[in-house]
Amino acid sequence: MKDIIIKNFSCSYEQKTIFQNFDITFEQGKINVVLGGSGVGKTTLLNAMASLKSYEGSIEGCEGGVSYIFQNDRLIPSISVYKNLDLILKAVVKDKRVRKEMIESTAEALEISDVLKSLPSEISGGQAQRASMARAFLFPSDVLLLDEPFKALDTSLKARLINKFVALQRQSKKTVVFVTHAIDECLLCADNYFVFAANPVEVVLKGSILSEKQERKLTDKNLEDTRNQLLKALSEC
Known part of the structure; x- marks a missing residue:
């Protein structure tokens, strides 16, 4: 870094x-x-x-890439919050159990554990923004x-x-x-x-x-x- x-x-x-x-x-x-x-x-x-x-x-x-949190959450609407987070980890973390632990830990820190199974349309704006933040921190960038x-x-x-x-x-x-x-x-x-x-x-x-x-x-x-x-x-x- x-x-x-x-x-x-x-x-x-x-x-x-x-x-x-x-x-x-x-x-x-x-x-x-x-x-x-x-x-x-x-x-x-x-x-x-x-x-x-x-x-x-x-x-x-x-040079190593960046994470980007926009004004809107930009979550994929057709998949759950969990799958939105899992999607950005799959390419770099092959072990499904490790990805699950990473997602659950970050979700707990941001108080969105209870909406991981929900679609983006089913959660509040504040929860969606926290999901966007979780995605950005999970993405492997400096x-x-x-x-x-x-x-x-x-x-x-x-x-x-x-x-x-x-x-x-x-x-x-x-x-x-x-x-x-x-x-x-x-x-x-x-x-x-x-x-x-x-x-x-x-x-x-x-x-x-x-x-x-x-x-x-x-x-x-x-x-x-x-x-x-x-x-x-x-x-x-």
Whole structure:
């Protein structure tokens, strides 16, 4: 596992230059949060890292493949949650019993054990998003990309799910790049944060949050300065 190093990155969308000779480094084994307004280029960067978008320049550190959690769950609707999770493991874990143990352990951590036999249409949106997260953590990759996966969730469910996400990331040691426009999500889970401004994209603020992630609360005094800095940077973008 190594840092993700992006150099001289240039990318366009519908003939508009989004990134031009852009450089950024995401620290290995950490949760790196990218904030910015809608349309700034956050998803474009993730898609390039996942080889879903063409670009110029270099991206190092994603050669072994990535896991990707989208805004919608993208579960296969015609098969059970269990089979959705088993499907991504079959190619790399041949022993059915080992796959079962891995799936059940991850499902228990995310509180979806009781819906493993259900179809995606039979479970709630929050359960589907947790199933999507389970799939991403089960997939054998060193890098995990998240594109605003908590956007449609209510506040209490979001906080619980972020806490579970943080616990799984610590266990897996995956390098995470997590894009959002929500400051609270950043404060709850980021090791490092970056604020993007557009035309073309540049990093206007970056920093680290050193407090223990699983013990953080949005009311913590030590997060106030970071919140204010993020608010100021985003308001000026």
